[in-house]
Amino acid sequence: MASFHGSQTTPSTATLTHSPIYHAIIQAGPRLKPLQQVHARILVTGYGRSRPLITKLLSFAYAATSPVSYTRHLFFSIPKPDTFLFHSLITLTSKFNFPRESLLYYRRMLLANISSSNYTFSAAIKSSTDLMAFSIGETIHCHVLICGYGLDVYVQAALVSFYAKSGHVRIARKVFDKMPEKTVVAWNSMISGYEQNGFGKEAIGLFYLMQDLGVKPDSSTFVSLLSACAQVGASGLGCWVHEYIARNCFDLNVVLGTALINMYSRCGNVSKAREIFDLMEEKNIVAWTAMISGYGMHGHGNQALELFSEMRVRGPRPNSVTFVAILSACAHAGLVDDGRQIFASLRQEYGLVPSVEHQVCMVDMLGRAGHLNEAYQFIKDIPKEPAPAVWTAMLGACKMHKNFDLGVEVAEHLLSLEPENPGHYVMLSNIYALAGRMDRVEKVRNIMIRNRLKKEVGYSTIDVDQKVYLFSMGDKSHPETNQIYLYLDELMSRCREAGYIPASESVMHEVEEEEREHALRYHSEKLAIAFGLLKTGPGVPIRIIKNLRMCEDCHTAIKHISVIADREINVRDRLRFHHFKDGSCSCGDYW
DNA sequence: ATAGGGTTAG
Numbered sequence: 306m307a308s309f310h311g312s313q314t315t316p317s318t319a320t321l322t323h324s325p326i327y328h329a330i331i332q333a334g335p336r337l338k339p340l341q342q343v344h345a346r347i348l349v350t351g352y353g354r355s356r357p358l359i360t361k362l363l364s365f366a367y368a369a370t371s372p373v374s375y376t377r378h379l380f381f382s383i384p385k386p387d388t389f390l391f392h393s394l395i396t397l398t399s400k401f402n403f404p405r406e407s408l409l410y411y412r413r414m415l416l417a418n419i420s421s422s423n424y425t426f427s428a429a430i431k432s433s434t435d436l437m438a439f440s441i442g443e444t445i446h447c448h449v450l451i452c453g454y455g456l457d458v459y460v461q462a463a464l465v466s467f468y469a470k471s472g473h474v475r476i477a478r479k480v481f482d483k484m485p486e487k488t489v490v491a492w493n494s495m496i497s498g499y500e501q502n503g504f505g506k507e508a509i510g511l512f513y514l515m516q517d518l519g520v521k522p523d524s525s526t527f528v529s530l531l532s533a534c535a536q537v538g539a540s541g542l543g544c545w546v547h548e549y550i551a552r553n554c555f556d557l558n559v560v561l562g563t564a565l566i567n568m569y570s571r572c573g574n575v576s577k578a579r580e581i582f583d584l585m586e587e588k589n590i591v592a593w594t595a596m597i598s599g600y601g602m603h604g605h606g607n608q609a610l611e612l613f614s615e616m617r618v619r620g621p622r623p624n625s626v627t628f629v630a631i632l633s634a635c636a637h638a639g640l641v642d643d644g645r646q647i648f649a650s651l652r653q654e655y656g657l658v659p660s661v662e663h664q665v666c667m668v669d670m671l672g673r674a675g676h677l678n679e680a681y682q683f684i685k686d687i688p689k690e691p692a693p694a695v696w697t698a699m700l701g702a703c704k705m706h707k708n709f710d711l712g713v714e715v716a717e718h719l720l721s722l723e724p725e726n727p728g729h730y731v732m733l734s735n736i737y738a739l740a741g742r743m744d745r746v747e748k749v750r751n752i753m754i755r756n757r758l759k760k761e762v763g764y765s766t767i768d769v770d771q772k773v774y775l776f777s778m779g780d781k782s783h784p785e786t787n788q789i790y791l792y793l794d795e796l797m798s799r800c801r802e803a804g805y806i807p808a809s810e811s812v813m814h815e816v817e818e819e820e821r822e823h824a825l826r827y828h829s830e831k832l833a834i835a836f837g838l839l840k841t842g843p844g845v846p847i848r849i850i851k852n853l854r855m856c857e858d859c860h861t862a863i864k865h866i867s868v869i870a871d872r873e874i875n876v877r878d879r880l881r882f883h884h885f886k887d888g889s890c891s892c893g894d895y896w
Numbered sequence: 897a898t899a900g901g902g903t904t905a906g
Contacts, residue, residue, distance in 0.1 A: 357897080364898045389898060396900065424900055431901075462901040493902040525903045532904075560904045567905065595905045602906090629906045662906070 326352070330361050337375060340365055344379075359383050363393045373401045388419055396428040404432035408441065421448070423457040430463040439471045458484065462491045469498020474507075489523055497529035505536035506773060524550070524561050531564040538850035538877060540572035541771035557585060563592045570599030573848050573875045573882060590621040598630035603882045604892050606638020613647075623655060629662045636670035637881055639895055644670045661692040668695055672702020673895065677711065693722050700732050704739070712736040727758040765829040765851045765876075769840045776832040783836070793827070793835040800865040807858060828859050830876060838870050846873040854878045864888050 326347055333339035344362055352358055363379050380386060380394045391414040398407035411429045414421060421429075426449050433442035446464060454460050461484050468477035481487070481495045492515050499508035512530050515522065522530075527546055534543035547565060555561065562585040569578035582588070582596045593616050600609035613631045616623065623631075628651050635644030648667055651657050664687060671680035680702055684691050696719045703712030716733035723729060730753045737745040753759075764777040776783070783789060797805075830851050837847040855878045867874050867885040874885040884891035 360898060392899070400900090422899095427901055459901045464901095466902060488901080490902045495902095497902065523902095528903050563904050589904095591905050593905090598906055624905095626906060633906070666906095 326350070326358065327361065330358070330365060333365065341375065353382055354384065356383060356387075360389060363390065373397055373403060386417075386419075388414075388422055388425070391419060392422060392425045392428070395425055395432075399428040399432045399435075402435070404435040407432040408436070408438075411445075415448075421452070423454045423460050426452075426454055426457075427459045427463040430460070430467050434463075434467040434470050437471060439473075442467045442471065456483075456485060458486060458488055458491070462488065462494055465491055465498065466494040469494060469501065472502060474498055474502050474504060487520070489520060489526065492520055493523070493525045493529060496526060496533070500529050500533040500536065503536070505533040505539075506775075508533035509537070509539060509542060509773070524555055524558070527555070528560055528564045531561075531568040535564075535568040535571040537766055537768075537773050538572055538848060539768050539771070539773055540574070540848060541768055543568045543572055545771070557581075559585065559587050559589050559592055563595050566592065566595045566599060570595070570602060571877065573846075573877065573884075575599050575603050575605065588620070590624055590627060593620055594624075594627045594630050597627065597634060601630055601634025601637060601881075602877075603884075604637050606634050606640045606643075609634035609638075610640065610643055625657055625660055625663075628657065629660075629666060632663060632666035632670065636666055636673060637892070637895075639674055641670060641674045641676070661694055664691065664695045665698045668698040668702070672699060673705065675706055677702055677706060677708055681711070693719060693726070696722070697728070697732075700729075700736075704732060704736055707739055709736060709740040725756075725758070727753060727760045730758060731760050761853065763829050763851065763853045765833040765849050767833040767837045767847070767849050769837060774833070774836060776829045776836065778829050778832075779827045780829065780832055785836075785839075788839060789832060789835050790827075792839055793831055796835060796838075796866055796869060797831075797862070799869050800862055803865050803869065805862055805865045807862075828856065830855060830859050831862065834863065834866060834874060838872060843871070846875060849874070849876045851876060851878045854880060855883065860890065860894070864890055 326343065329343045329346065330340070333343050340362060347353060347355070347358055347362075359379055359382060363376060376394055376397045380390055383390060386394075391410060395407050395410045395414070398404075398410065408429060411421070411425065411432070414425070426445065429445050430442055430449075433439075433445060446467075449455055449457075449460055449464075461480055464480045465477045465484075468474070468480060477495060477498050481491060484491055492511070496508045496511050496515075499505070499511060508529065512522070512526070512533075515526070527550055531543060531546055534540070534546065546568075550557075550561065557565075562581055565581045566578045569575070569581065578596065578599045582592065585592060593612070597609050597612050597616075600606070600612065609631060613623075613627075616627075628647070631647055632644055635641070635647065644667070648659070648663065651659060651663065664683075667683055668680045671677075671683060680699055684695055684699060687695070696715055700712060700715045700719060702708075703715055713733070713736060716729060716736060719726075719729045720733070730749050734746050734749040734753075737743075737749065762777055764775055766773050766775045768774075774783070780786075801807075830849050833849045834847055837849070841847070855876060860883070863874055863876065863883075863885050865888065866872075868888040876883045876885070881892065
């Protein structure tokens, strides 16, 4: 081992593998401390600039737990870093959440004219994803194509995830379709991409395709799939997934468990969600928050409070999201005193800064409960200009409690902040309608038509026999449209016999003339319910999901339908669940 | 001689 005696020369790889230092590195393995000890010995013996030794150290540091600063140090101890050294640094900084730094090294590598490999590309793309830097990611995609790595599975998987996460699902799908061999990871990226962008149905469709092609799903697949089920209310598939993972002995880890809690509570089954929660061995703050929010969604404010206080005693520390969950639970259950206290503790006990969402919860909570002045004062006490969402909550409260003057004032202020938001015009027009100012209603509506402002289209979905059906208002696309409409008409006339009076106010939800005609009778949730009643046997609960909030007219009508058809009906609207049974709703008409 | 891609909550 003569070559080990001069610090100027670098040992060759052949002699290196027999050297004691090399063996020391191997023995140290991926544990950072022993690695650093060996490194110290390397420095002391004068081989600090030996590329093979440093490279070997790096390759082990890669597997260690928090090696970023150490890797930086190693990297800068070598004079002319090569592709591998750059790769290690770029990948590590990317993996341990220093995306900006990672891209900086990527640029430095390009400037030094060192060619990048497929390894480097996937890391750089991941960094762009984490930074939400769309144009950087696109540029790197170009580099990939120029360098001929366009068909590398790892690079492609990173690209799929990049495009999906930056909201370009269709491009993601294009890259995905081009993959000659699709790994589970690629399938997972695409399924999660659909789900995250609100295309739950497509996520589920892709999962079925994956099944047909015989690709074996793993636990990540199920996490995304369960979120998709939660999103579209596919309780049938959700339960199937639960059975499948139990049968195939999947480990019920925190992530999977939380996905199940979320799926069950958003599909209407809170008690099942709680069962999972109790079964989970490890519960982090996300799991607790999911359970609290599940209770909140169902209007079970007291259970949410109970769980929250249990968590304060023996659970993890609540974060900002937890507070949104518990505050909105209080808002939906009318637990104003508890809500006030919790809001105070957010700052005083936990040192958190109230976010816009917390403010919205508070205004919503106070406003619903009729404390309009307190809600207004709360807004005035917000240091900077309150966010539009806060004013929107205030406006909702004004409408709910028919406070015409304040409502108009708030609506006009909102319109000055967001003149393009159709929701505000609809709200203002509704308030005018409540006050009988039909001239103003017409005026607002004309502004909307002139500016081509259309309200988000409402739709409802229902899961029958593990298939999700979608209905929009006045929908006639279903093959059994005739039967559905006939049956719905019959239902509605029986509702009227039972004392139901269609509310005229709700008609204002629709703007266009032709829409208004059918608006009341054919709101999407009514269509979906009629379909559900036709398609399922007596005693089977009907479960509907609606993208917007339910209007008061539908709420009243469905209460009647639950009696006439003698059926339990659950509707999840944008905010919460309504369980209709025997002519009343679980929300107690408070929503 | 060396190494990598996907994951949950309102």
